[in-house]
Amino acid sequence: MIKLYDYVLSVNCYKQRLMMSILDVPFESILVDFYPGWEHKGEEFKKINPLGHIPVIDDDGFVLRDAHAILIYLASKYDPTGLWYPTNNPELIGETSQWMLFAEGTTNTASAARLHVNLGYEFDIEACRTGAHRLFRVLDEHLWFREQENLDWVCSGEHPTVADIAIFPDVILSEEGGIARMDYPALRRWTDRVKRIPGFETMPGIFPASEPRSLPREGEVHV
Amino acid sequence: MTESFKNLWHPIASSEDLQYRHIFQGQLLGRELALWRADDDFVNVWENRCLHRGLRLSIGQNDGLELRCQYHGWRYANRSAGCTYIPAHPVDAPARTICNRTFPSVERYGLIWSGEDPVGELPEIEALENSETLVLRSISVNAPIELVLGHLANYRFSITGDPDNFTTTSRNFLDERSISLTATPDGGELTVVFFVQPVDSNRSVIRGALCNNPLGAERLRTLRHHNEELSRLRDMVELEALDGPPLEPMVATIEQVPVSLSEVETPSGRKAPLRVKVLRKWVTAEDIVGLELESIGEPLPTHQPGAHIDVHLPNGLVRQYSLTNAPGDGLLYRLGVKLESDSRGGSEFLHETAKEGDVLAISEPRNNFPLRRDTVKTILIAGGIGITPLLSMAQTLRKDKLDYELHYFAQAEGHLAFPEILRKLDDSVVLHLGLSPDETKGELAVLLAEYETAMHIYACGPGPMLEATRHIASDFGWPDEAVHFEYFQNTIELDSSSSFEVSLARSALTLEVPSGKTILEVLRDNGIALMSSCEQGACGTCEVAVIEGEPEHQDVYLNDSEKLAGQRIMTCVSRAKSSHLVLDI
Numbered sequence: 001m002i003k004l005y006d007y008v009l010s011v012n013c014y015k016q017r018l019m020m021s022i023l024d025v026p027f028e029s030i031l032v033d034f035y036p037g038w039e040h041k042g043e044e045f046k047k048i049n050p051l052g053h054i055p056v057i058d059d060d061g062f063v064l065r066d067a068h069a070i071l072i073y074l075a076s077k078y079d080p081t082g083l084w085y086p087t088n089n090p091e092l093i094g095e096t097s098q099w100m101l102f103a104e105g106t107t108n109t110a111s112a113a114r115l116h117v118n119l120g121y122e123f124d125i126e127a128c129r130t131g132a133h134r135l136f137r138v139l140d141e142h143l144w145f146r147e148q149e150n151l152d153w154v155c156s157g158e159h160p161t162v163a164d165i166a167i168f169p170d171v172i173l174s175e176e177g178g179i180a181r182m183d184y185p186a187l188r189r190w191t192d193r194v195k196r197i198p199g200f201e202t203m204p205g206i207f208p209a210s211e212p213r214s215l216p217r218e219g220e221v222h223v
Numbered sequence: 224m225t226e227s228f229k230n231l232w233h234p235i236a237s238s239e240d241l242q243y244r245h246i247f248q249g250q251l252l253g254r255e256l257a258l259w260r261a262d263d264d265f266v267n268v269w270e271n272r273c274l275h276r277g278l279r280l281s282i283g284q285n286d287g288l289e290l291r292c293q294y295h296g297w298r299y300a301n302r303s304a305g306c307t308y309i310p311a312h313p314v315d316a317p318a319r320t321i322c323n324r325t326f327p328s329v330e331r332y333g334l335i336w337s338g339e340d341p342v343g344e345l346p347e348i349e350a351l352e353n354s355e356t357l358v359l360r361s362i363s364v365n366a367p368i369e370l371v372l373g374h375l376a377n378y379r380f381s382i383t384g385d386p387d388n389f390t391t392t393s394r395n396f397l398d399e400r401s402i403s404l405t406a407t408p409d410g411g412e413l414t415v416v417f418f419v420q421p422v423d424s425n426r427s428v429i430r431g432a433l434c435n436n437p438l439g440a441e442r443l444r445t446l447r448h449h450n451e452e453l454s455r456l457r458d459m460v461e462l463e464a465l466d467g468p469p470l471e472p473m474v475a476t477i478e479q480v481p482v483s484l485s486e487v488e489t490p491s492g493r494k495a496p497l498r499v500k501v502l503r504k505w506v507t508a509e510d511i512v513g514l515e516l517e518s519i520g521e522p523l524p525t526h527q528p529g530a531h532i533d534v535h536l537p538n539g540l541v542r543q544y545s546l547t548n549a550p551g552d553g554l555l556y557r558l559g560v561k562l563e564s565d566s567r568g569g570s571e572f573l574h575e576t577a578k579e580g581d582v583l584a585i586s587e588p589r590n591n592f593p594l595r596r597d598t599v600k601t602i603l604i605a606g607g608i609g610i611t612p613l614l615s616m617a618q619t620l621r622k623d624k625l626d627y628e629l630h631y632f633a634q635a636e637g638h639l640a641f642p643e644i645l646r647k648l649d650d651s652v653v654l655h656l657g658l659s660p661d662e663t664k665g666e667l668a669v670l671l672a673e674y675e676t677a678m679h680i681y682a683c684g685p686g687p688m689l690e691a692t693r694h695i696a697s698d699f700g701w702p703d704e705a706v707h708f709e710y711f712q713n714t715i716e717l718d719s720s721s722s723f724e725v726s727l728a729r730s731a732l733t734l735e736v737p738s739g740k741t742i743l744e745v746l747r748d749n750g751i752a753l754m755s756s757c758e759q760g761a762c763g764t765c766e767v768a769v770i771e772g773e774p775e776h777q778d779v780y781l782n783d784s785e786k787l788a789g790q791r792i793m794t795c796v797s798r799a800k801s802s803h804l805v806l807d808i
Contacts, residue, residue, distance in 0.1 A: 141450065144360050147239075182248045182255075183363035183428075185240050192245055199595060207293045210284035213243040213262060 002027040003058040005048065009118070011111045011169045012067035013055040013201045019071050019165050023078045027057075035119050058102035067107070068100050071162040078124035083159040095155040099163035105135050106170035112133050113177025125178075132179045136171070140184035147186060162199060168194045172206050228252055228400070234334035234430045236443050237358045241266060241335060246290065248281035250422045252339055254472025255279070256326065261301035261551075262287035268337040270324040273297060274480060280323070288551035289621065299323050300551035305525025313597040322525070324478055332432055333358040334418075334673040350403050350414045350434055358609035359415075359431035360446060362453045366464035368400060369418045371427045374460050374554050375402055375417050381454055382406055383444075402451040403779045415449070424470040428454055441648035479773055493755055495535040495584035498522065502555060504579050508640040511608060514558045516583065522554055528619040529681075531614050531711070531764055532556060534573070535584040540571040543757050545612035545683075545709070546588060547641060550618050556588070561608035577653040587755060591780070592681070592709045594619060599677040600629040602670060604692055606684020609642055612709055613683055617648050627651055630670060632663060632684065663688060667695045674701045683709040686779070686793050693782075703784040709778040713796065717777050723799040727751070727808050728770055742794040742806075751808065753794060760796035767794050772804035 002020070006013045006029040020027050032054055033039040038191065041052045049056045049065045056065045057073075063069050075085035086092040109131035115121040139154075146152070153160045154167060172191050174181060181188055194200070195209035202208055231650075235249045236258055247258040248271065255271035257280040266752045271279050272291040280299075284291045289298045289307060296310040306321035329336045332351040363580040364371050376396075378612050381388045390406040397403055413435055420428040431453070437445055463535040499516035507513040517523075531545045548557040562574045577583070584787030594601075594616045601620055603613040610631055629648060632655045633639055645652050655666055655798050671680065671692070680701065682692045689708050696706045719739055727746075743765055746753050756764035776786045777791035785791060792806070 092356075141360070141454075143442075145447070148446060182250060185236070185247060185361070188248065189240075189242060189245055192242075207282065207284075209292070210244050210286045213287055 002060075003030050004028070005030050005032050005040075005045075005056040005058075007040075007054055009204060010034060010054060011114070011173055012107065014076070014169050014201075014206075015067050015144050016055050016070055016163055017203070018169070018201050019162070020078075021073050021082075022165075022197055022199040023074065023084070024199060025074065025078045039058045045148070068103055068162075068166050071166055072100070072134060075162045075211065081159075083157070083161070084165075085162050086157060086159075092155055092157050092161070096161045098119045099154045099161075100166055102135065102139070103163065103166035103170065103217055106132065106155060106167055108152070110174040110177055113203050115177075117177050122167055128177065129179055132174060132177070136174075136179070136181065136184050136187060139167070139171075140187040143190050144186035153192070154190075160194070164194055169203075169206070176205060226429070226642065228421055229339040231398070231400070232329065232336045232341045232345045233400075233420050234332075235268070235337050236335040237361065238330055238333050238335060238359065239359075243244075244284050244285050244287060246281045246283060248279070250426075250473065251337065252421055253423050254339065254475030257281040257283075257290070258335060259285045259290055262286075262361070265302055266328045266330055267301060267304065267725075268326040268328040268333055268335070270298075270326075270477070272323075272477065274306070274321060274323055277373045286622070288549070300525045302727075303525045303549075304524045304556045305550075307414065307525055307527060308596070310596075313595050317527070321589070332356050334430060334432065340401075347417065348397070350416050351432055353713060354434045355436035357433040357436045357442065357445065359449045359453070360435060361431075362429040362450075362457050363422075364427045364429060364457045364460055365425060366427060366460045367425055367467070367470065368427045370420045370460055370464055370467070371419050371429060372400065372402065374456050374533075375404075376421070378404055378415075378456065379417065379419070380404070380406065381448060381460060382408055382411075391495055406782050422664055425464065425472070431649075434540060437713065442470070445689070454547070455508045489513075493533060493535075493541060493758075495533065495541075495585070495586050497585045497587060499523070499556070499583050499585055501577055501579050501581045501583065507559060507642070509637045510562045510641045511638075512560050512562075513542070513641065514533075514573065515555050516558065516585070517555045519582065523556060524587050526550055526588035526615075527590050528594045528615040530588040530590040530615070531592075531612070531756075531762070532558075532588050533586035534558075534569075535571050535586075536569060538568050538572055540567070540569045540572070541756075542573075545592075545615070547614040548642070549615055552618070557587075559608060559611045559614075586756070589762075589764055591766075592683075592707065594681070595679055596620075596623060597677065598625060598679050600676065600679075601625065602680045603627060603629040604632070604667070604670070604680060604682040604684065604688075605630065606682075606688040607638065608634045608640065609682070609688075609709070609711070611683070611686035613681060614641060614644055617651065618644070621648060621651065628653060628670075630655060630666075632658060632666075632688065637771050660687065660691075664691050664695065667692055668699075671696050671699050671701065674699055674705070678705060680706045681709075682707070684711075686710060686712070686714045695785075703782040708779070708781065708782070710761040712757075713777075713779045715760070715762075715777050715779060715796075717796055719798065721775065721798050723801070726771075726803065726805045728805055729808055734800070741796065742792075742798070742804075746794065746808075753808070755795055758795045760793050763793065765794045766791055768807035770805040770807050772799055772801040774798070774804065775800045 004027050039052050057070050108129045112123045113128035116123045116125050154163045155161045192209045235251050236247050237313050240247050241260040249256040250519040257269050257271040259267050271281050275297050278294040283293045288301050289297045298308040300307050304325045306317040306322035309317050313578040326337045329345045335358050336345050379389045390408050392404045392406045401418045403414055405414040415433045417431045424693045439459055479730045502517040503515040505513050531543045534542050544558040546556050560570055563570045571793050605613045624766050629652045667757045722738045723736055735747050756762045769790055775798045777796045
């Protein structure tokens with residue numbers, strides 16, 4: 001079984017839990033005392049990841065670090081449909097890579113602001129917030145025009161990709177870092193859609209969405 | 224300027240923004256708002272603040288009928304914004320006065336309009352009135368409204384979306400926050416109207432609508448063109464705003480929660496403060512009419528499943544009817560009224576005299592038959608017209624995905640009330656038609672044969688059927704507190720021959736109750752207005768706690784163990800076995 005070096009409040013660990021839950025892949029969570037123990041910075045953990053950060057997975061001896069790389073690995077190996085990481089479609093895989101890089105940006109701004117506020121990391125908080133708003137503005141515009149073409153996801157396919165999973169947690173927890181999303185209505189609607197993907201998992205601070213509306217059947221009255 | 228803005232209607236979202244089962248987060252004049260579209264298409268505009276702990280409602284859930292706060296799960300009804308459920312108190316009905324602050328809403332021209340305190344109706348906007356409109360993507364700008372409007376006056380656009388083909392435009396300020404721009408190339412004419420939403424002192428949203436709705440690729444090209452031009456404008460305005468003086472954020476006044484919420488409700492007797500109009504009256508089954516009552520003026524108070532209202536009839540009679548609709552379902556109360564063969568004029572009036580459009584006086588809803596939602600399974604048992612409170616319960620349980628069965632005992636299919644609602648409840652409804660009293664008992668014995676912890680029975684129907692249910696449930700080991708009844712009437716023969724003394728602990732008053740008078744009447748005579756409804760020992764409204772003395776119960780509201788405990792009394796019929804009672808009033 002896959003081992004995930006995990007911390008419940010880590011946004012990047014949550015990305016892996018979410019992906020594995022959606023793909024229905026069983027895994028074992030190895031809890032790392034991230035805060036306040038800083039176990040991931042200790043000598044023991046550096047044998048697993050010399051960079052001293054989580055998440056890391058160990059899939060039957062194959063060890064991989066870095067959140068977005070792990071997402072690509074999980075989707076490539078455990079999604080038989082090939083839709084989450086669409087390697088057989090050059091345009092779509094190009095877009096997926098583009099938005100995976102965008103997710104590095106949201107992690108380094110929005111999620112960094114959250115680490116600063118919640119766990120006292122020393123970041124330039126104003127730069128983090130300004131940077132996050134700049135990216136959210138771009139993403140909101142992008143998703144608004146996607147909606148105009150009846151498309152739901154970050155990439156232009158009809159199915160979500162690992163890019164949605166990579167960006168979503170940074171966005172949905174942004175308010176913990178003091179980054180409001182009121183100015184991004186299309187971005188807010190997209191977070192509802194991600195929450196309605198079958199197999200969706202929550203974490204502290206991320207709540208489930210209500211059920212989508214099903215149309216009334218013929219002759220049914222609204223009561 | 225802020226003051227005059229408070230009296231205007233402002234577009235604060237586009238229709239497209241409010242998708243079903245979504246909650247839109249908005250802001251106007253410094254006040255945060257939660258906007259949500261219910262499944263019946265009503266657009267709710269509420270203060271973005273749960274009354275309980277102040278959490279933003281916009282991170283809650285819109286389930287189509289109610290908005291659920293994410294923090295402690297308090298639920299608020301569509302339209303009225305009244306609280307329908309508090310999970311920490313699954314047994315109790317929330318106070319009727321727990322209600323979120325609402326603002327008016329109108330959906331027109333593809334936009335959602337609201338305001339702090341708008342004066343008059345939403346004015347017609349001529350340019351948008353006679354054509355199909357295309358609502359542009361809204362643009363949030365970190366700048367004050369005056370600055371944004373100033374730049375919009377110089378806005379130029381290309382009709383074709385072709386960047387080399389910008390057209391000179393004429394402009395016309397409609398009021399202090401909106402402007403229309405018209406391009407007239409080659410004899411044609413195209414108008415775009417912009418409204419600037421004052422979000423805060425240094426934040427605005429540009430909302431534009433084009434008086435033309437092109438299709439396909441042209442539509443997308445037009446949207447992209449305006450988005451590009453407006454984004455350019457935004458960048459310019461934001462740069463300029465950086466040089467402006469720092470502005471204090473606007474402060475929206477938050478209404479204090481009324482003090483009365485933390486106080487015990489003052490008893491006020493039988494009052495009918497609400498006026499309703501009969502919106503619809505129809506025959507729903509043999510001898511049963513359905514009545515839909517809508518408010519005149521203020522929205523009707525929120526009700527909970529099991530609640531009833533008093534209808535004060537023009538002939539002086541007061542009658543109780545259960546509400547059959549689920550909380551959050553529309554701005555009306557739905558009743559089912561059976562014509563009683565021995566009617567003393569109550570059901571007869573509603574059947575024969577009341578017409579659509581008539582005005583009736585009613586009480587606020589009261590709930591003496593509250594539905595628990597901390598259950599593993601709920602069995603609803605309806606006899607005839609006793610279906611009415613159980614229908615509201617069944618719809619609520621279905622929506623909450625709680626396990627339940629609704630057993631409906633009736634003479635024949637033609638006697639089934641509200642068949643359209645029963646169909647919606649489909650496989651949870653079991654019909655028992657044309658059974659004799661003995662067959663009914665046999666059937667009940669099958670239904671109630673297995674009791675488990677956290678199962679509950681709710682029964683409403685004729686007295687003998689409820690008595691049978693009471694005995695059968697008891698035989699199968701159901702504890703009294705798991706079996707709940709609502710009686711139509713009290714069939715116990717009342718004996719008012721005794722005389723005794725009551726002391727009122729809180730009022731420091733001792734009164735004599737002579738034979739022939741009830742405790743309730745004596746209290747009223749002495750200026751103590753206790754709330755009451757049926758006044759025959761069936762509904763539970765006039766209940767009072769007993770501190771000392773032994774009550775002589777003559778009601779059908781309390782169950783056997785409650786009667787034995789002697790801690791509560793129905794003051795409208797029950798009396799004292801002891802010579803003295805001390806009551807907690």
